[in-house]
Amino acid sequence: MPFAIVQGVPLSEVPKDLYIPPDALEVFLEAFSGPLDLLLYLIKRQNLDILNIPIARVTEQYMTYIELMEVLQLELAGEYLVMAAMLAEIKSRMLLPRPEQDEDEEDPRAELVRRLQEYEIFKQAAQDIDDLPRLGRDCFAALIDFPDKHVHSTPPEVSLDTILQSFGEVLRRAEVYSHHHIQREPLSVRERMVSILDRVSADEFTRFSDLFVVEEGRAGVIVVFLALLELARETLVEIVQNETNGPIYIKAVT
Numbered sequence: 001m002p003f004a005i006v007q008g009v010p011l012s013e014v015p016k017d018l019y020i021p022p023d024a025l026e027v028f029l030e031a032f033s034g035p036l037d038l039l040l041y042l043i044k045r046q047n048l049d050i051l052n053i054p055i056a057r058v059t060e061q062y063m064t065y066i067e068l069m070e071v072l073q074l075e076l077a078g079e080y081l082v083m084a085a086m087l088a089e090i091k092s093r094m095l096l097p098r099p100e101q102d103e104d105e106e107d108p109r110a111e112l113v114r115r116l117q118e119y120e121i122f123k124q125a126a127q128d129i130d131d132l133p134r135l136g137r138d139c140f141a142a143l144i145d146f147p148d149k150h151v152h153s154t155p156p157e158v159s160l161d162t163i164l165q166s167f168g169e170v171l172r173r174a175e176v177y178s179h180h181h182i183q184r185e186p187l188s189v190r191e192r193m194v195s196i197l198d199r200v201s202a203d204e205f206t207r208f209s210d211l212f213v214v215e216e217g218r219a220g221v222i223v224v225f226l227a228l229l230e231l232a233r234e235t236l237v238e239i240v241q242n243e244t245n246g247p248i249y250i251k252a253v254t
Contacts, residue, residue, distance in 0.1 A: 035083030036119040050116055053109055059087040158241045166208055166248050167225050174214045174221045192227035205249035
């Protein structure tokens with residue numbers, strides 16, 4: 001069996017003039033997102049107590065990792081070197097004797113422990129979020145197209161009883177203005193029919209009660225109602241109700 005096919009030619013033996021550089025293939029399995037991630041990994045790998053970190057031991061392992069990165073010719077981030085300097089500072093502060101008046105001084109490791117604990121909390125929260133099912137990765141939405149499906153919604157028919165009920169409500173509102181009624185010339189149904197056609201539109205619906213002027217009293221309301229009935233009889237307007245006992249709307253017929 002050939003171990004490779006080059007330009008369609010199978011090769012069963014390694015060419016004698018083939019040169020493979022020593023660092024042609026290097027695999028770096030352990031990768032960390034930052035110095036805190038590396039420190040947390042070292043502590044967990046050695047099963048150390050995060051509240052009582054042996055700085056010398058952790059620093060030695062940390063520097064070993066940095067040296068490995070240098071050998072692999074990886075670009076070292078500045079934050080790794082800053083953390084190495086911080087570990088060296090903590091180690092030196094722990095080695096120095098404390099003055100008697102500073103016995104209550106905080107443990108030099110306290111700030112590092114606090115940062116590691118906060119980082120561990122956020123890292124675990126990120127892992128929990130990543131474990132949740134993700135659309136497009138763990139689950140996929142099913143899309144079904146119905147190109148020939150057409151939905152026709154037919155509004156319910158408006159009965160005469162419903163129209164009379166709405167008319168009664170308008171009459172009750174008109175009774176409030178009955179004491180303002182004055183003698184005037186008779187109102188024309190045809191004139192109101194023209195007025196209603198000017199107010200309604202074929203593109204949008206107009207509320208039934210908005211066509212009445214309750215300040216005109218009972219006579220004016222009745223004239224408008226008769227004008228609406230006459231327009232509906234002549235199929236000049238369309239009366240629509242979207243639901244039972246719902247508001248009634250008027251629309252001009254094109």
